[in-house]
Amino acid sequence: MKKTKLALSSLLIALMAFLFLNLFLNLFVGEINWEKTLSTAYRPVDHNMQLVSTEWADLKTPKSWRNITVNSTCPGYVGALWTGNEFINYEYGMFAPDLRNHASTEQIKLDTLAGHLVYSVTQDEVTGFYIPPQGEMTSSLTLYPSKAGYQRSDSLRALLGRLKYKK
Missing domain, CATH: 1.20.5 (Single alpha-helices involved in coiled-coils or other helix-helix interfaces)
Known part of the structure; x- marks a missing residue:
């Protein structure tokens, strides 16, 4: 008993x-797609980094980060990277918003990372990233503006520079 x-x-x-x-x-x-979230593969690269393998890309992130996939209402991939403290929301697809349309010229910075043009938009300690479709990409990628994006902008630039897109 x-x-x-x-x-x-x-x-x-x-x-x-x-x-x-x-x-x-x-x-x-958002509404989590548990099947896709749990099917994300995590492979150690070294003692600090891991390779996060999703349906749309392989991302090299710190070991503590996790991918969460959300059910999308439009074609593409929507989700968030959980850093252990905050979420960095992303969208990879034909309807991923172009952040340049919502910012002034002074707020936009252009980098070239691994041969891709990457636009970062910063305003009031909030930063987001936008990569238009180019090279092996089939769609555009948006990391939505957030304080986490602002605080981790160097880490996110490094992540975007090592990103390997899947067809």
């Missing part, structure tokens, strides 16, 4: 934790 109560209590706690996590992620990220 005591073991049954303990098992039921443990099961109830695990279920509550899962529901809370799902609610939290849905509030801050």
Whole structure:
């Protein structure tokens, strides 16, 4: 009897934790596609970095980062990179917004990373990135503006420079 109560209590706690996590992620990220999120492959590169393999690209990130895929309402891939402290939302697809359309010329910086033109847009300690389709890319990529993007802009530039797109 005591073991049954303990098992039921443990099961109830695990279920509550899962529901809370799902609610939290849905509030801050969107409707999660659990199948695609759980099928993301993580391979260690060295003691600090990993290769995150998604449906659309291979990304070299710090080991603590995780990919979360969201159900998209349009063609393409939508999701977020969880850094351990915050989310960096992304969209790779034909409808990924061009951030240059929402900024003044002074707020836009152009870099060339691994042969790709990368536009960063910074305003009020918020930074986002936009890469128009070019080379092996089949669509454009947007990392939505965020404080995390501003605080981690150098890391994100390095990530974008090592990004390997899949066909």
